[in-house]
Amino acid sequence: MDRVDIAPDIVQCLIITKILLAAWSLLSAAEWLFNLHLFRSDGLLSWKILGLRPGLIGAPPFRSYFYSESFIVSVLLSRILGGLVLLLPYPNHAGPGDLAASLAILLSCLYMSWRSRFGGDGSDQMGMVVAFGAAIMSAGVAMDDASLAWCGIFALAGQATLAYFAAGAAKLASPVWREGGALLGVMQTQSYGDSFAARFAQDRPGFCTFVCWLTIVTETLFPLVFILPPGLLMASLACFAAFHFSNAWFMGLNAFVWPFLATYPSVILASSAIRDWAGLA
Amino acid sequence: MSLLSLLLWPLVALWLAITLLAQHRRFQPLINPLDGFHVIPRWTFFAPNPGVRDYHLVVRDRRRDGSTTDWKSVPVYTPRPGCAWLWHPGKRSSKIMNDAIQSIKFLQKQGEVGATGLPFTMPYLLLLRYASHAVPPDPDGTEFQIAIIESTGHDNRKLECSFLSDFHSR
Known part of the structure; x- marks a missing residue:
């Protein structure tokens, strides 16, 4: 790909991506700050235990500071600062601060993942992915390098596709999902369940099987979004967004919404490029 | 390029x-x-295996005279707030405990560490240390023991003890 001016749709994609990344960064950092007690000596993520891991980086005196509560607070504040910088309105809607902010968020993700080891979830993984993709896109926009910006789009669209497809395929391989028992089983838990949904699902096995198969089929067929016409593509992504909002409502998976939605602008651009290339446009 | x-x-x-x-x-x-x-x-x-069970950590003490206290629940779960669709920091602690318990079950299933090696693994130590601090010890307690209770069902909860540790010094 030659070095050409960045197309407005790439800048638009970056703007939406970074706003949603900022939303996730602020939310996840605030929730971690609320959970600082977990990192204390008597907490579930006590360094007195997690520090026993072999192969830890740094010499001992430095290590104690690197994993201390004050350092964790600094890392989370840098994530918050990164999120706020991403929300700054630049005259051309994307500015040099975006790259630094995305990298700060990415580094904070890597650090928190390393420090906590336990308790990470899919929203943390997708947040890390989006920060990486946004950093590459920002670098492409800052350097006026369309190829580089497309690399970030490729990363985000690729990971989103893998995420939905792998989730669907793993459910397809599971008898509990195929038989419809997964929905009721999960809804009956305190951790991810919902009492209203559990009572509703209890006497409706047909409904449970339908919802399980709907999840399996739609997730597994997610790669088809790359050949759908624009109208159907937008409708499909709206359905996936509704799926994440319903997971937030019924399962308390609030932090999944923002990073997953942040990949959609890249999916839309990648779909458009693939349809152009395949002569489907 | x-x-x-x-x-x-x-x-x-x-x-x-x-x-x-x-x-x-x-x-x-x-x-x-x-x-x-x-x-x-x-x-x-x-x-492929959805989490259809809740995990609960319980702890009890053994006194000097050899008697044991009742099991006490180690607080990990916080009730999900009405605004959990937007703000739900409490999910983190239950996820950490779920991950640690899954790791213990995986290590047991794998059989590499064995029953004698398990108390030296990180998830075991993490739960042990947390339980020992989260629940005040019995005044006469010299040792304590933890257990993992799994529960299923919503209105009629079924409980099952899936793991019982050895006694450890306070």
Whole structure:
């Protein structure tokens, strides 16, 4: 790909991506700050235990500071600062601060993942992915390098596709999902369940099987979004967004919404490029 | 194409390819030891085995005279607030405990560490230390023991003890 001016749709994609990344960064950092007690000596993520891991980086005196509560607070504040910088309105809607902010968020993700080891979830993984993709896109926009910006789009669209497809395929391989028992089983838990949904699902096995198969089929067929016409593509992504909002409502998976939605602008651009290339446009 | 672009395209392609492989159990033993920062995502949410059980950590003391106290629940779960769709920090502690318990069950299933090696593993020590601090000890307690209780069902909860530790000194 030659070095050409960045197309407005790439800048638009970056703007939406970074706003949603900022939303996730602020939310996840605030929730971690609320959970600082977990990192204390008597907490579930006590360094007195997690520090026993072999192969830890740094010499001992430095290590104690690197994993201390004050350092964790600094890392989370840098994530918050990164999120706020991403929300700054630049005259051309994307500015040099975006790259630094995305990298700060990415580094904070890597650090928190390393420090906590336990308790990470899919929203943390997708947040890390989006920060990486946004950093590459920002670098492409800052350097006026369309190829580089497309690399970030490729990363985000690729990971989103893998995420939905792998989730669907793993459910397809599971008898509990195929038989419809997964929905009721999960809804009956305190951790991810919902009492209203559990009572509703209890006497409706047909409904449970339908919802399980709907999840399996739609997730597994997610790669088809790359050949759908624009109208159907937008409708499909709206359905996936509704799926994440319903997971937030019924399962308390609030932090999944923002990073997953942040990949959609890249999916839309990648779909458009693939349809152009395949002569489907 | 800039040099940075030339470097990043194959790197991203490789990342996606490894991510695809990492979704399959066969490749995870190869990839996991090299992925300390969790840069290779696992996208198989709630599958193939969805979490249909809640885990509860309980602890009891053994006194000097050899008698034991009642089991006491170790507080981990916080009731989900009405605004959990927007703000739900409490999910983190239950996820940490779920992960630690799953690790213990995996280590037991794998059989590599054995019953004598298990108390030296990180998830075991993490739960042990947390339980010992989260619940005040009995005044006469000299040793304590933890257990993992699994519960299923909503209105009629069924309880099952899936793990019982040895006694450890206070």
